[in-house]
């Protein structure tokens with residue numbers, strides 16, 4: 001088959017969201033007159049369909065792979081050969097679900113406050129195998145943003161009753177004062193467990209890695225002049241049900257920096273200046289893993305699992321037995337399980353973020 005022995009690349013796959021952004025993604029995708037819009041995200045190698053209440057007629061989220069120069073539904077492609085794409089061990093455990101979702105997220109406004117269920121909550125109460133733990137790898141900050149930040153966990157936790165009242169009355173200033181800004185900069189990586197209330201600040205370009213679901217408790221209803229429909233707020237289950245999703249623990253900013261900001265750990269040395277680091281692994285979560293490969297010169301890479309990759313710095317050429325692929329900064333690819341060895345040449349250096357499923 002024409003996909004064998006090759007890295008998989010994709011058509012652009014922008015997804016509608018209730019907040020705005022995406023101008024940088026427009027620019028990267030050579031769109032005429034880049035502008036911020038309701039398409040602030042690009043879903044990468046995705047087999048997940050977006051849930052956008054009110055837009056059910058638009059089927060979006062699932063990537064189109066490019067196979068023999070033709071677009072091809074990525075979920076169907078994996079279903080046609082899960083042992084090749086995902087590997088027999090993964091396929092036995094998770095069937096055709098890659099179990100990891102990767103996005104570019106490009107915010108021009110602060111996102112609405114939200115919290116996602118843990119996998120345990122999703123299994124017990126939502127009849128779903130996945131919650132939505134997530135991780136952010138910060139790529140860039142827009143010009144003019146002097147204090148890039150995320151909100152992460154309550155620094156001044158409200159009681160459940162108090163939170164309920166603030167949400168019902170949409171007391172956004174009071175909700176915001178439950179948080180302190182957690183500063184972020186390029187190359188930072190944060191882990192956001194299910195249950196943790198959060199909001200991504202304005203002007204941030206990031207790779208977001210998460211469990212493969214679109215579950216969200218959105219507790220701020222209006223953003224950029226758009227009001228979320230009722231069914232987009234509380235997972236169609238009501239506020240009381242959703243108040244159980246929240247982690248009400250008080251986390252100081254120092255605790256967040258020490259415990260949720262990831263520390264890179266070297267796990268392989270390819271040559272003198274080329275190595276692989278782990279950013280998110282079993283020490284942090286059992287939901288997905290993230291690594292970063294830094295390549296200078298020529299390296300032969302052997303992997304015994306599939307991954308979704310983004311070239312975050314520099315550029316490189318990747319050679320397999322049947323393909324030579326030139327990749328520039330911010331280009332992406334999927335490496336199938338069946339492609340166990342390939343070489344990467346990066347004379348001027350490259351960094352690649354690699355996103356892996358749970359073990």
Ligand SMILES: O=P(O)(O)OC[C@H]1O[C@](O)(CO)[C@@H](O)[C@@H]1O
Pocket residue numbers: 016017018019041111114200208210216218
């Ligand atoms: O509420 P919306 O418009 O679906 O946007 C939610 C976005 O926020 C995130 O959950 C990040 O916190 C993204 O994964 C998601 O796409």
